[in-house]
Amino acid sequence: MVPPTKPKDSSTTHETSNASSQNDEELWILPEEARATLSEVFKQLQKTVELHIVTDNDPQNMFNGVTLQFAYDMSRLSEHITLVKHTLGDKFSKKHEVEFSPSLLFNPDEYDIRFTGAPLGEEGKAFVETVLHVSFGASSLSETSKAILAELIEPRHVRIFSSPGCPYCPGQFMNAVKSAIERPKLIRADCVDSDEFPELSKQFRVGSVPHTAFSETYHRIGLLPEERFCLELLMLRDAEAVLREQMQEAEPEEEGKIYDLLILGAGPAGLTAAIYAKRSGLDSIVLDNSVIGGQVIATPTVENYPGFQSVGGTALVEILTAHTREYSNIRENQLIDDVTIGDVIEVHTAGRTYASKALIFATGTEWRSLDVEGEKKYFGTGVTHCASCDGYMFRGKHVLMVGGGNSALTDALHLKNLGIDVTVVHRRETLRAEKALQDALKREEIPVIYNTVIEKIYGNDTEVEGVTFKNIKSGEISEHHCNGVFIAIGMNPNSALAEKIGAQLNPDKTIHVDTSMRTNLPRIYAAGDVNGGVRQIVTAVSDGAVAAMSAFEDLQHPYWASEKNKQ
Known part of the structure; x- marks a missing residue:
């Protein structure tokens, strides 16, 4: 293994001294198996990858320390990865327009690729892929995507709002990373942890991830195919029809096979x-x-x-x-x-x-939909099907889990584990999930509202505020305040x-x-x-x-x- 190199501190002449780097042999965020795998992966690295971390040095911000230690661990795994620490508000952060702590930039003199927030969970995969792409210095975009981006003449700041549990987010951010490598002078790729920066997420009306803000006004929810991502980045509008027209002119792949x-x-x-x-x-x-x-x-x-x-x-x-x-x-x-x-x-x-x-x-x-008023309107801003993707954004809030099967109860338990106040809503008298899940629901004291359906989802045009219930036995109509509605009613x-x-x-x-x-x-x-x-x-x-x-x-x-x- 490469001898560990502690992060350089650009604001002082001495090496960074903190608890996370006092014992190089024992203190790692990365487990041993992950370190062994990454050591092999990083043997492919070609040119040096400079990781620049900007923090506000606030000891109360746990994400500062996590990001520093994570990046430090990465730098210990390869001599091709170096680490430099900066302070929010210093010359470096002003030059590169860094506004949030922690932020992590890759080769900032060459590319504008950054993580705003700690690269945790699924975001860690995107971090590793970004290291590889930056080291290779090649976008690996398709020829179609390259041709699309060649037409770009205006700068773009692409923000990919993500969460640690979102399996679709790394793919969307890598679309942005590849684009930023292809057009380094025009495209900024920014992976924003929606949970760490709730005010920024609220500003961009993030309610489901991956949420891509191609501009202040044009946003998309979900993972897009590469070519479509590039075209919408260029045109700042839904471009599926245009993409199909363009690709129909392309030569069929592996013609004759x-x-x-x-x-x-x-x-x-x-x-x-x-x-x-x-x-x-x-x-x-x-x-x-x-x-x-x-x-x-x-x-x-x-x-x-x-x-x-x-x-x-x-x-x-x-x-x-x-x-x-x-x-x-x-x-x-x-x-x-x-x-x-x-x-x-x-x-x-x-x-x-x-x-x-x-x-x-x-x-x-x-996923099957409820087909009720407000469902489509608030989809992505409070209505969702993916607990692992969007659950993090509802911590400390009250949500409903609609359904009574295995998926609904599994997701309800996951939300409870994240610190979310969750109530299950089921249209029948009994749940359909397997007994083990029902027992777990009781242990976690997650309430269930039986014989009830949702008639309407309402809010303030930007987020969900509540639902209208109907008891299917009595016909009684009632209102219920909540911040989100998770739907798991079958497929x-x-x-x-x-x-x-x-x-x-x-x-x-x-x-x-x-x-x-x-x-x-x-x-x-x-x-x-x-x-x-x-x-x-x-x-x-x-x-x-x-x-x-x-x-x-x-x-x-x-x-x-x-x-x-x-x-």
Whole structure:
């Protein structure tokens, strides 16, 4: 390991002296396993990465010390990482327009990339990726994205509001980082911890993360595909239609290549299918219109997956993803437009066409809405589906968790653990969740309002202030003050594309399959939550394996050919 180098203090001539650096061998924020992994990762570093930390030296601000120690740990892992400390208000902070403590800047004389707040939780992943990109000095953007940003002539200060538990935030910030490296004189990439700076979050009306402020007036919620991010950064407006027009002019990727198996969806079912496909000798690729992991990545804790007594949803996804990448290519943020069936099966994305001999739908589900007044209006400013993403912003406040199943109770317990006053609202007399979760709810003394539905969500146009309840037995109407509404009332299957090509659906719109995951269409299979059933991670994994094996068997011995010969 590289000998530790304590952070230089730009305001004094002596080395920084604090408790966190007195014992280099014992005091680390990073656990030993993480240090070993990062030491290997940082061997790739090329040019030096200068980390400049600005704090107000306030001992009451715990994030100052955490950020200093975190960055100091990083600098101890590689001789290519140096650390310099500054004081808020000094010459450096004024030159680089630093307003908040703590702030962390990367190679500030070359790029304008910074963290406003401590890079905790999921944000730590973005920190490591940023170190790598800055060291390589290359944006790694697609040619389409580079062409878009080449048209930028005005400066942009892009703020990505995030939280430590948001699995989608690192991807959005990396879009900004890559853009800032591509156009270093014009783009500032700023990852803001929404929980550490509530007033700034309020100023930008942040109620759900990732929340991207491309300007003072143009904001977006959620993770965007890279090209769309760059186009909206350029145009400061919703640019999906424009992006599709531009990408349709691009050359199809890997023109002429025909895969054995194409898998739509990078959740547990899709990832497992890719592993089994490759091990059977099939050349496969996985496409997802969002990010890897499906619903699992937004699950705070998984306690019923064999082999793990308790594991974070994000951690489990990382394990599955690392395993899958050994066998198959995975492509995220693919805007899938259509599927056509001919001699080969074609999947059409924005400007690109992928061809294969067989196709697995592992498209999962999407959150079901309440469909009540105020839900859409306040979505992202108090109404949300993601407890792990947005829970941090409601600490010390009162929220409602709508639903009575496993997801609702798991999320309610997570919110309680964050220090949030949470009440469960359920339309029935009894909860549907497994007994262990119901017992945990009682232990945590989380109240439940039964036989009740929400009729309306209202507020002051910027944030939720309350809801209107209706008791479905008595018909009584009442008002309830709250600061947020978390919704976990089930899922709708993403089966529209399958239905469009003629796949048979069940009455609940799930895809109808046999025990081998075959649909009614030759060469078309379906796996995971999109098929319905108990919708557990372990069953999705099983479905994916079965679907891949069925595809392999059918491609070797096509049953449809023999059926055609009989006719």
